[in-house]
Amino acid sequence: MSSKAMSAEDVKGKLLQGAFQHKGSAVSQLSDPIADTPMVVTLDQLRPYDHNPRLNRNPIYDQLKESIRSRGLDAPPAITRRPGETNYLIRNGGNTRLAILNELWAETRDEQYWKIHCLYRPWAARGEIIALTGHLAENDMHGALTFVERALGIDRAREFYEQEGGKPLSQRDLSRRLAEDGYPVSQPHISKMQDTVQFLLPAIPKLLYAGLGKPQIERLTALRRSAEKTWRQHAGEAAAHIDFDGLFQDVLASFDDAPDFTVERFQDELIHQMQQPLGKDYNWLKLDMLEARGAAPEPVAGTPVTDKPRRSAAQPTSTKDPTTTPEPLIPPLDSGPDDSPHPLSQPAEVASEQRPEQDSRALIDAHVISPIVGLTPRIQAMKQQLAKASGEPLPDFAESCLQAIPVQVGGLHPVSDLWYIERQIDTPDELRLQICGLVHDIAQTAQLQVEVYPATTGTGYALGDPDDVKGRSVLVGLLHALGGQPGAEIPVGAIAALLIGAAPQGTQVLPARLDDETLVKLFRVIRLARRLADLEAES
Template sequence: MMASKLTADEITGKLLQGSFSRSGPSVDRLPDPIADTPLVLTLDELSAYEHNPRTVTNIKYQEIKDSIRVRGLDQPPQVTRRPGEKKFIIRNGGNTRLSILRELYKETGDERFYRISVLFRPWDGERGEIIALTGHLAENDLRGNLMFIERAVGIENARAIYEQETGEPISQRELAKRLKADGYPVSQSHISRMQETIRCLLPVIPAALYSGLGKHQVERLLALRKAAAQTWQTHTEGKPNVTDFEVLFQDVLSMFDGDASEFVCERVQDELISHMKEGTGRTYEQVLLNVNENLTMARRSSVIETPLRLPPTPQVQPEPDSESDAHRPQEDQEPKTLQSESKPQSPDTQVTEKSTLAAPSASALKTDKPLPPPLSDEERIARLEAHVVTPVSTTDRVFEIKRQVAALDGEELPDFKANALVSIPVQAGGLHPISDVW
């Protein structure tokens, strides 16, 4: 039996039937690469890193924009993507460049600013957040100096991430150790000042900090706060209805929240002492003296003690006891001296040797070499002028003030005129002494 012939309507109906439907699950996007991979992305697919420590526009923003306008990007920015998110984020710095690319594409409409080459780096499932944050901290420090408060906030965010990883609070020393392991070394003392700044200064003077208040000024403020707090506690102890010092300090400091270029620490100190007079029952001069004493004590206690180095003793040839001793070469005696010095000595032995060196015997002071004659005034002036490259215009009064300031810190200001006339024994070529470099 022959099949019936299809009509025109039936043929049209078969042609208009839908295609085969997909029975498997649908995939919105391909999975991210598992290794570092170059990609080409558009600006619509990129997003800035939301925890970027730099919150203020880069001071070199216009220079970078002019360079990208002419040359494009010299290096492809590194990007990554969190699991489950649609947009890629900048991984190690580059938020400034991304902002500039958006501006340039809006101004010019040039496709080379819209579609850029990037280097994709996989997201670390366990430590992705801290790797991204430390990467931005390090990159911003290299490309343009971060402000002190920006670095402090970034490290505080890093501390929060570390504590979330460990599930317990971490110390400043542990924080410094972890940051160093992740490629952003910061000392423990620096971290301490940063945390104190965020806790005590940032709530009161945010405008001054974010307008560029530097590390030196912050350290002076923190030192003033500590010294004034000690003075306040000393003179208000046991008194009723005394204002808390932190409240007093913040009330005074808030009066100076403005541009960092107009911030003067001495004005803060003057205003703070004026407010401390009533609570302490002291005069302005008495409070100022006490605060300065506390500052001096804190400064001296922070000085790192260096080991005491005794001045080299003059090597004097002792008077020979016999003719054989007189003709014995001195080189034969040097190895014995070096060997004795290399052996560990007990404290009692060291004390005995120091006292022996300090008070040599009368026979040891005898020498065949006569002492040089004293220099005349003309020779002294000639020797001083020979060591002067550029004359200093400092007056004697200024030098005396500098000497007194150094004495307050336990230091001794060097005297050029006296030191230039003194022979300095040095060592060259190992342990073979040279008696004079002049």
């Protein structure tokens, strides 16, 4: 069956009909490309990356602007777009170029600055982390970030990683993840950055954003750690209500507007503010902080180093004249020998002349049970010179080894001489603090599940109830007795077994043995407790 041919009128009617109507909803935005795609975008479609680590003006901003004005944009930035957002954003570096293009467009209205040929790269599954690490790397290559900008960027990266993994991230894991994403940073460097963000930035934002250098920041963070350790070591009930972090930041904040900030001046003021609540001498606090840091601070190139003189706690800080040159804390280490010989040094010098150097070194090493961390020859020389200046010569471990039998035990409360008691701790309150610290070390070293509490009476400490059978050992009973607490009687044989590591002949007491470090600290506790009893009897 053949179809009927259309007449001329039918064809004319079809042609005169209206256009086809699209009955679906209008598309407001085309989908983004799924592969890297060149495209032309205008300035109103672009915005800078909202987590850009650079907060200050790029130091080469003016040079870049003149280059773009004369040559055009040689290296257009890569762009991307978060799913569902309208504007494109800079993907991995180029926020400075975008700001310059906006300035040049406002100045010239030249179309070459308005329309930009860019490479669009799709938003990745881990887009936030990829974008942030890309900006960190790009900014480091084209105009260095300040230390605090890099620290804040890495802190933001840590937040993204924790959101991605759903759990907190250690510094070591953060270092590994950053390296995997193309921005390697060592764990110690991350530690300094986190200390900067947590402890320094709230106090000195102006100094940090103005570009305070890495050497000074590292010295500030090291100073904070050593000062905190010294504070915890000496803080008693009188200073228990003072928050050290708050004290540190309050003192540091007073230097935020200082035009000639130096770490030495801040250290001087910090020690001064620590003096009164701790009840300690300025010089001894400074030495304690140097020992806690492990070495004397090295001067930063271009920074004048000024050791502050001893100052009383009552002296107001407003009277300080920053232009004056203070007296040095101690005589220089290369000064000539004193005419009067050290009372403990002469026999050692004679003995060292008669003993080969290797034998002397072997004898010293044989009496080091565990080394005291931070007691460098320089620190020891400083302590000796300070003691000479105050009329109290200290026994020197290396020299005394050649004529006596000293020991050396490290830890939080180290021991370098069992018998000698320094003048600075020869008071009932200080002796109690020392004894309590040593007992705490003993409990930790022997892994006793018992709490040690400071006390202002008696021997200076009290023990809580032990948590397990091991906590009810002979050692705990002995510590109870030394602390003056009532407890079960301890068999003499058990004490002997504890001290010598073998049961006395003819007894059935099971042998127990203290390690050398714990034994030395136990002897030191007994020595200090005897001196405390003498002072209490004299008063």
